Amino acid sequence: MGYNQTAVLVAVDCIVFGYDGEQLKLLLIKRAIEPEKDRWSLMGGFIGDDENLDGAAKRILLQLTGLHDVYLEQLHAYGTPDRDPIERTVSVAYFALIDINKYSKQLNDQYHAEWFKLKEVPDLIFDHPKMVKAAMDKIRYQAALHPILFELLPKKFTIPQLQALYEQVYDSPIDNRNFIRKITASGLLIKQAEKDKSNSRRGAFYFKLDRQKHRSQFQSFLNFIPKSIK
Amino acid sequence: MGYNQTAVLVAVDCIVFGYDGEQLKLLLIKRAIEPEKDRWSLMGGFIGDDENLDGAAKRILLQLTGLHDVYLEQLHAYGTPDRDPIERTVSVAYFALIDINKYSKQLNDQYHAEWFKLKEVPDLIFDHPKMVKAAMDKIRYQAALHPILFELLPKKFTIPQLQALYEQVYDSPIDNRNFIRKITASGLLIKQAEKDKSNSRRGAFYFKLDRQKHRSQFQSFLNFIPKSIK
DNA sequence: AAATATAATCGTTATCATAACGTTAATTTA
DNA sequence: TAAATTAACGTTATGATAACGATTATATTT
Numbered sequence: 202m203g204y205n206q207t208a209v210l211v212a213v214d215c216i217v218f219g220y221d222g223e224q225l226k227l228l229l230i231k232r233a234i235e236p237e238k239d240r241w242s243l244m245g246g247f248i249g250d251d252e253n254l255d256g257a258a259k260r261i262l263l264q265l266t267g268l269h270d271v272y273l274e275q276l277h278a279y280g281t282p283d284r285d286p287i288e289r290t291v292s293v294a295y296f297a298l299i300d301i302n303k304y305s306k307q308l309n310d311q312y313h314a315e316w317f318k319l320k321e322v323p324d325l326i327f328d329h330p331k332m333v334k335a336a337m338d339k340i341r342y343q344a345a346l347h348p349i350l351f352e353l354l355p356k357k358f359t360i361p362q363l364q365a366l367y368e369q370v371y372d373s374p375i376d377n378r379n380f381i382r383k384i385t386a387s388g389l390l391i392k393q394a395e396k397d398k399s400n401s402r403r404g405a406f407y408f409k410l411d412r413q414k415h416r417s418q419f420q421s422f423l424n425f426i427p428k429s430i431k
Numbered sequence: 432m433g434y435n436q437t438a439v440l441v442a443v444d445c446i447v448f449g450y451d452g453e454q455l456k457l458l459l460i461k462r463a464i465e466p467e468k469d470r471w472s473l474m475g476g477f478i479g480d481d482e483n484l485d486g487a488a489k490r491i492l493l494q495l496t497g498l499h500d501v502y503l504e505q506l507h508a509y510g511t512p513d514r515d516p517i518e519r520t521v522s523v524a525y526f527a528l529i530d531i532n533k534y535s536k537q538l539n540d541q542y543h544a545e546w547f548k549l550k551e552v553p554d555l556i557f558d559h560p561k562m563v564k565a566a567m568d569k570i571r572y573q574a575a576l577h578p579i580l581f582e583l584l585p586k587k588f589t590i591p592q593l594q595a596l597y598e599q600v601y602d603s604p605i606d607n608r609n610f611i612r613k614i615t616a617s618g619l620l621i622k623q624a625e626k627d628k629s630n631s632r633r634g635a636f637y638f639k640l641d642r643q644k645h646r647s648q649f650q651s652f653l654n655f656i657p658k659s660i661k
Numbered sequence: 662a663a664a665t666a667t668a669a670t671c672g673t674t675a676t677c678a679t680a681a682c683g684t685t686a687a688t689t690t691a
Numbered sequence: 692t693a694a695a696t697t698a699a700c701g702t703t704a705t706g707a708t709a710a711c712g713a714t715t716a717t718a719t720t721t
Contacts (some may be wrong), residue, residue, distance in 0.1 A: 203518040206477045208438035211510065211521050247436040254510035254521070278508040278523045280441065280484035288433040291441050291484070291521065293508045361668070379709065381669075396717095401667040403717040591698080609680065611699070616678095631697045632689040664721075671714080677707085684701070691694075 210290040213257040214245035214329065216276065216336040217265065219301035220353035222362045224318050225369040226301065227333065228265065229325070231313035236286055237326040243333070244312065245292065258295040265312060267305035272298040272352035276336055284328050292328075296336040298352035319369070344370055347419055348389060351410050359397045359405035360384065389414050440520040443487040444475035444559065446506065446566040447495065449531035450583035452592045454548050455599040456531065457563065458495065459555070461543035466516055467556040473563070474542065475522065488525040495544060497535035502528040502582035506566055514558050522558075526566040528582035549599070574600055577649055578619060581640050589627050589635035590614065619644050 217228035232242040244265040248257040254275065262271055273295055280291040301316065317323065322333065344350050350366055364380050384390060391411050396404035447458035462472040474495040478487040484505065492501055503525055510521040531546065547553065552563065574580050580596055594610050614620060621641050626634035 204440060204477065204520075206440050207480055208440050209478070210434060210436050210438050211441065247434065248439070248510065248521075250437055250519075251512055253512065254508055257510075275507060277505060278484055280478065280487075280523070282481055282483065289480075290434075291478075291523075293510070293521075359668090376710070377668085378670085378672095378711085383708085396668095398718085401717085402719050403666085403668050405668055589698095606681075607698080608682085608700075613679090628688090632695080633687045633697050633699095635698065662721100665719085667717090669714100669716075671712105673712080674710090676709085679704100679706080681704090682702085684699100686699070687697085689694105689696085691692100 210285075210288055211248050212245050212290050212292045213248060213254060213261055214243045214292050214294045214332060215258055215261055215265065215273075216243055216294060216296040216333055217262070217299065218296065218336075218340070218353065219299050219304065219316060220366055221301040221316075222355070222358070223365065225353070225366065226316040226318055227322055228304075228314055228316055229323070230265070230315075232326060233312070240326050241323045242326045243294075243329045244314070247290075254293050255295075258293075258297075262295075262297055265306070265314060266299060268299060268303060272349070274339075276332070276339060279328055279332065281328065292332075294332045294336070296339065298340075298349065300353060300355045302355050341370060348387070348415055351389070351415065354410075357393060357395075357407040357409055359400075359407060360390075361400070361405050363408075387414075387418070389418065440515075440518055441478050442475050442520050442522045443478060443484060443491055444473045444522050444524045444562060445488055445491055445495065445503075446473055446524060446526040446563055447492065447529065448526065448566075448570070448583065449529050449534065449546060450596055451531040451546075452585070452588070453595065455583070455596065456546040456548055457552055458534075458544055458546055459553070460495070460545075462556060463542070470556050471553045472556045473524075473559045474544070477520075484523050485525075488523075488527075492525075492527055495536070495542060496529060498529060498533060502579070504569075506562070506569060509558055509562065511558065522562075524562045524566070526569065528570075528579065530583060530585045532585050571600060578617070578645055581619070581645065584640075587623060587625070587637040587639055589630075589637060591630065591635050593638075617644075617648070619648065 219226050219228060228244070229241045230244050232238055232240050244261055246257065246261045248254065249260070252260065255273070258273055262273065263269060276294040276296050278291060278293045282289055284290065284292070306314065325333065340349070344367070350370065353366060354363065360381060363384065364375060364377060367380070368375050389411055390408040393407040393409060395407050397407055398404040449456050449458060458474070459471045460474050462468055462470055474491055476487065476491045478484065482490065485503070488503055492503065493499060506524040506526050508521060508523045512519055514520065514522070536544065555563065570579070574597070580600065583596060584593065590611060593614065594605055594607060597610070598605050619641055620638040623637040623639060625637050627637055628634035
């Protein structure tokens with residue numbers, strides 16, 4: 202029975218991005234097993250017998266963050282024969298975007314997970330650096346055309362927070378006046394009465410995302426970033 | 432030794448698109464083995480022990496078309512547990528864009544390969560219909576932003592051929608005068624002295640792709656399709 | 662009370678991309 | 692020679708956008 206072919210392990214690795222309103226960060230764990238024990242690594246795991254790839258990614262993300270209903274997207278499959286020195290493993294990478302404030306696990310829990318600023322990511326095992334770079338490239342590409350970055354924000358957020366997020370994703374300053382105009386023109390935001398006064402004297406209004414419009418306009422190729430960046 | 436996990440088969444499936452100057456087509460084979468023997472299928476195969484995923488896709492494409500140096504891009508990994516009824520197989524799908532005229536194998540060779548017009552694709556096995564749809568969606572997305580469709584054309588081609596290709600990809604008519612302007616403004620084409628007189632009385636000039644510019648402008652988010660389609 | 666820091670609003674302009682449509686040119690067939 | 696067919700060039704109005712300037716609001720610090 203079967204095709205009489207060499208079977209290999211299939212794993213899923215998750216590149217988890219989070220934003221705390223100020224800094225865009227990457228979630229890493231300290232690898233618990235040999236080889237490369239105690240080095241920093243993406244969270245991953247092998248697929249289960251009754252699980253599809255998306256399901257495996259969801260499960261791993263739940264284990265790592267305690268969160269259901271996270272924005273998750275398949276990135277790329279990696280299959281160089283020697284990418285794992287112990288046993289041949291094909292890895293399907295996923296990236297996730299979450300609101301750090303929702304992150305419910307204790308840091309330094311069983312996985313010794315930690316958030317790293319994007320510019321301070323440590324050395325990673327295997328081909329994980331390549332995965333992280335590919336994920337950032339994809340997010341930049343996607344965010345230029347679709348409103349995905351809202352997935353990183355809490356339910357209520359301010360425009361300065363939103364703008365800082367875009368500026369970090371593109372590592373580039375954005376004109377505040379044009380940014381506001383474009384964002385408000387998109388109709389995606391609903392202004393709240395309340396203000397966030399933690400970061401300024403005047404205070405910045407909170408906004409909520411119009412989920413209805415977000416869904417319906419997701420494919421509309423909105424350009425939220427200035428051309429000069431492209 | 433090893434991680435003591437259940438191993439599965441990993442295959443690569445290729446969605447091969449071709450253009451003959453008139454029709455955009457999909458290359459399919461008649462499956463030679465059980466299950467689903469003699470039904471139409473994408474060309475696929477299992478990864479070799481010393482092969483990475485891209486390498487496996489290249490090898491399969493060479494077997495099927497006789498071509499090296501084909502435009503090939505990873506599309507998506509599919510891993511539903513029962514997608515292959517015989518043995519669990521994770522498949523990494525790739526799509527390829529080739530000039531049909533370069534296709535060097537005899538049709539009805541050992542794989543019983545045949546070209547099908549996109550609107551006349553037969554029933555396919557397993558989740559191959561999903562893969563074909565995903566590939567078309569991705570090509571439409573990519574072609575709206577990058578000049579990938581040139582990969583489908585021969586060295587020398589005419590503007591009417593190019594336009595017909597875009598019209599088929601987007602299943603939508605395009606204004607010829609605006610199309611020409613946009614294409615010429617891109618600077619990607621080099622006009623030849625010779626004309627193709629097979630399809631019209633006046634004859635259409637041949638053009639060649641400026642490979643240098645094609646490479647350097649590939650990331651420049653050119654919009655070759657009218658907004659109305661988006 | 663004045664200075665200050667951040668948020669938000671309103672406005673201007675030059676440039677560019679684009680859709681929609683009209684017109685002319687070249688060539689072969691009837 | 693006229694008709695038919697396809698290719699190629701031209702015009703214009705509209706909208707998006709980047710890059711600026713200027714002003715107002717708010718509450719804290721000096």
